[in-house]
Amino acid sequence: MSDTHASSVAFVRETAIEPAPPPATETGLIKWVRENLFSSTMNSILTVLSILAVYYLLTLLLPWIMNGVWDASSIRECREKLDGATGGCFAVLAERWHQLVFGRYPQDSYWRPMLAFVLMFAAFAPVLFSNLPRKLLIGTALFPFVAYWLVWGGSVLVPVAVLLGFVAGYLVYSRLVDQSFAMGFVGGVVAAILFWWASGFVVTEDASFMSLPAVESRDIGGFMLNLILGVVCLSVSLPLGIALALGRQSSMPIIKFFSVIFIEFIRGVPLITLLFVANVVLAYFLPPGSNFDLILRVMIMITLFASAYIAEVIRGGLAALPRGQYEAGDSLGLDYSQSMRLIILPQALKISIPGIVNVAVGLFKDTTLVSVISMFDLVGMVRGPILASTDWNGVYWELFGFAALLFFVFCYGISQYSQWLERQLQTDHR
């Protein structure tokens, strides 16, 4: 071994070799493509087929979108401008967008629903994001009244009186609730009703005070109507659903009985039937000329429908909690409402989030069913007035595509929020 020294070998490496770049097939894009798209024969075939399918769709879609005509007064003018080429007739959106979004709302008042829409985000923020200051919840409580006043108009006294009625009821409730919950509850309700009854005289006397031009419910339509129905019905049905779910688990037989009957009955009836009841059947029972607002009737029906579904979702959450959680509440000496509020519901609702969001998205899309009872929501507007005008009869893809796009944006937003919320609350028990 002694002859192996420096003078007998040609070269001795004295520094480390520079790290070579990884082989081209093991890095960057190529690696990703190899691993994800061409990892096996079957996957390669599927990839090629998918690319062909995407290419085919794009060759159909892109010219249709890029060649689209945005400036025309009728479908015939669109076709003249296209002159046989493929292209969408988006001029219908340019001309009728206000009907699609606002229905037959007065055109000079569009700022009112827009303002209500913007305020809605401000009002929902403290509810949706728990790291915002809690004082913002006051704004949330005021929002329904402000929004009603903005959208429907009329004297500001009406929503103010309703709001003050709630305040009066709450004050009485908080006075009496120390003695017993039932007494507080009944007292609060009576106080609120008395207040509303009394304020009726003031409001009718001075109906023009700070009044916005009133808009009739019939003129509220387009996507705005879907949004109003979706937001209102969901917000009201969530507490109702929680109450029903707790009622169904209650040990008091009457409450349990009514909750079960209600939930099973509503879930056993299609929404469209309830809407027909709201629209058609109620008209027979109410005296002629009575003014029970159609939107309100529809809201009540959709709310009842949604609350039954939400109740079942939340019951699933309640059932998933180990028995020990209930017993822990009892052993701490908490009463029913405290243990529900502090221990059971926070956990049950957390588990229920995906189910609730599922109901929410479904409900939001179901609001388009009101087009069947001749309300001009987004779909009703497309199928009725716009497709029935001599100018735009025959434009289908553009209009329904637009409707689908609007709904997708909102539903996707809801589902993204819920996923964020789940990450925040760490529902997976890691």
Place this chain on the structure above:
Amino acid sequence: MKKSIFLGTLTVAGLLAGAAAATTLEDIKARGTLNCGVNTGLVGFAAPDANNNWQGFDIDLCKAVAAAVLGDADAVNYVPLTGKTRFTALAAGEIDMLSRNTTWTFSRDNDLKFEFVGINYYDGQGFLVPKDLGVTSAKDLDQATVCIQTGTTTELNLADFFRSNGISYEPVPIETNAEAIQQYLAGACDTYTTDASGLAATRATFEDPSAHVVLPEIVSKEPLGPLVRHGDNEWGDIVRWTLNALISAEELGITSANVAELAGGTDNPEINRMLGNEGGLGEMIGLSPDWAKNAIAAVGNYGEIFERHIGENTPIGLARGLNAQWTDGGLMYSPPFR
């Protein structure tokens, strides 16, 4: 004793309530607007335009009645109704009249307790075929595939027609007009059948309308007209004679352009009676003497309304056909104003 007083009071209250229940005409005058039930959207017949103003053949009848009753053609409250909600809305008193391309049938008139006051459009079921099919008569449609809306009277009419002519067909059931157009243009069916006015409106939306024809056979009777509730004949008369005034106006040559001039007095006694110069006709139906003049001035005569919304110069391009005046070989025939 006490009981009888109570019952007596109830009776008196009931009688008073009955006496106080105003007629439809009084209700409308007190309200200041006419509640008119219309289609949620039918090409040429009823649809709001981009500015939310309702336009169409059926709409103009609402306007004419409002002009006759209230003197203002814009004093109309349009209540859009679907085929499913229209009759309950009328029966429940939500609307005063229904002007919504409704076919006058025995059961609707009697069983549903409505009163059809006239016919403003004679429709009927027809067939739309591509020209290159080479068919000139519906009787040549043996073995044809037919696109047909399910659950409608058109389905029954079709079966009757093919059976009575001893030819066979293959139905392609579809749900909506939009679906029918797609199927028809894609060649899934040889012919599409529905009301002839609907076929004309559908054909007008095609890229090349001239490549399609509506066959001459009309296989059903679909008389469309306005209707009111049973129980107030005076109100029904007002709607009936407003429609008749529009039809008579065309026959007598009264148009929206010359009605003001003719109302000044003419040598034709019927025109004078109609426009309120003679005879006191307005008084007889509880309206002002110039009721018919107001109606015609607002929307024009029947022919003008037809030409404006669905006539040959519109994209829909319907010929007068059965809807021409009886003097021109059609069925439009108004009883005399006398």
